[in-house]
Amino acid sequence: MAAAAAAFHQSIGTPHSVGHVNNSGLHQELAKSSVRFISKGFEIDIGLSKRGCYISSKINVSVIRASASQASVIDIVSSPSHTKANDSRKKSNEAALILIRHGESLWNEKNLFTGCVDVPLSKKGVEEAIEAGKRISNIPVDMIYTSALIRAQMTAMLAMTQHRRKKVPVIMHNESERARAWSQIFSEDTLKQTIPVVADWRLNERMYGELQGLNKQETADRYGKEQVHEWRRSYDIPPPNGESLEMCAQRAVAYFKDQIEPQLLAGKNVMIAAHGNSLRSIIMYLDKLTSQEVISLELSTGIPMLYISKEGKFIRRGSPAGPAEAGVYAYTKNLALYRQKLDEMVH
Numbered sequence: 001m002a003a004a005a006a007a008f009h010q011s012i013g014t015p016h017s018v019g020h021v022n023n024s025g026l027h028q029e030l031a032k033s034s035v036r037f038i039s040k041g042f043e044i045d046i047g048l049s050k051r052g053c054y055i056s057s058k059i060n061v062s063v064i065r066a067s068a069s070q071a072s073v074i075d076i077v078s079s080p081s082h083t084k085a086n087d088s089r090k091k092s093n094e095a096a097l098i099l100i101r102h103g104e105s106l107w108n109e110k111n112l113f114t115g116c117v118d119v120p121l122s123k124k125g126v127e128e129a130i131e132a133g134k135r136i137s138n139i140p141v142d143m144i145y146t147s148a149l150i151r152a153q154m155t156a157m158l159a160m161t162q163h164r165r166k167k168v169p170v171i172m173h174n175e176s177e178r179a180r181a182w183s184q185i186f187s188e189d190t191l192k193q194t195i196p197v198v199a200d201w202r203l204n205e206r207m208y209g210e211l212q213g214l215n216k217q218e219t220a221d222r223y224g225k226e227q228v229h230e231w232r233r234s235y236d237i238p239p240p241n242g243e244s245l246e247m248c249a250q251r252a253v254a255y256f257k258d259q260i261e262p263q264l265l266a267g268k269n270v271m272i273a274a275h276g277n278s279l280r281s282i283i284m285y286l287d288k289l290t291s292q293e294v295i296s297l298e299l300s301t302g303i304p305m306l307y308i309s310k311e312g313k314f315i316r317r318g319s320p321a322g323p324a325e326a327g328v329y330a331y332t333k334n335l336a337l338y339r340q341k342l343d344e345m346v347h
């Protein structure tokens with residue numbers, strides 16, 4: 001039953017245009033000198049330099065170069081008897097990694113500091129999760145990691161309701177011997193049609209200490225905007241009795257390196273549904289951001305981000321635009337083939 005494991009994902013980059021900036025759920029951070037937007041496959045930095053205000057954008061050229069020499073995703077659609085495809089996958093080190101910040105929660109809606117308080121998605125958050133699922137519905141997922149918090153788990157599960165492959169995400173219960181034994185699956189065929197979901201507290205939102213449950217605006221009015229900004233967006237200054245981003249990054253990145261990266265290196269396609277700060281930590285590691293760069297990185301709720309893991313490197317591919325847009329899935333041959341197989345299954 002331990003076989004009920006496995007899975008990872010790839011990401012895709014997209015061309016960018018300043019014209020897209022305002023319509024894609026982008027978030028803006030009140031950074032002191034610069035702001036980075038990440039959405040739909042492009043990055044835009046806006047900031048102040050000695051010469052005035054600047055705007056710069058980035059296309060990852062490796063996106064274009066990233067070819068697809070392997071068939072790592074094909075066998076996920078094909079029957080298990082397609083051993084040739086399976087062999088190809090073993091040789092391949094390419095895998096997709098999808099990151100999704102949970103949809104809006106009931107406390108995001110109320111503008112409350114949330115941290116590790118376990119609140120569910122709002123109605124809008126449910127819709128965002130479903131929309132995120134549509135965007136990734138043509139991308140293979142072999143394994144899902146979420147935090148221990150319901151808003152991330154709801155997001156992962158709702159997103160998977162939209163996936164065209166129709167595998168069933170199943171939460172792994174390894175918290176005790178009995179939990180493990182009682183959640184076993186006794187059919188190999190059924191098992192093959194499942195996606196293991198591993199929930200771990202190390203992917204949780206950073207613990208917000210004594211700010212948890214407080215209104216963000218009221219806290220700013222009371223302690224001053226500067227102080228609240230320092231608590232929310234400095235790298236190594238924790239809020240009262242809470243975790244700094246640095247502390248959050250220590251456990252989230254350690255978990256990524258220990259548990260998730262080996263799966264990617266084995267060619268498994270992975271989705272991670274987590275939180276603003278645990279994902280910023282992981283992106284800091286993937287994109288080799290400095291502590292200065294990460295503090296101005298903001299992630300929108302419910303927007304999937306894709307990376308390709310290849311030969312130990314992570315290539316940002318942005319965010320798939322939607323199931324109807326074929327182009328975004330063709331950034332690697334593997335993703336295009338996977339989608340083609342899905343299309344063939346339907347027709």
Ligand SMILES: O=C(O)[C@@H](CO)OP(=O)(O)O
Nearest residue numbers: 112113114115205232276
């Ligand atoms: O309240 C929280 O837990 C987080 C994420 O919503 O807030 P912040 O934007 O300050 O990181």
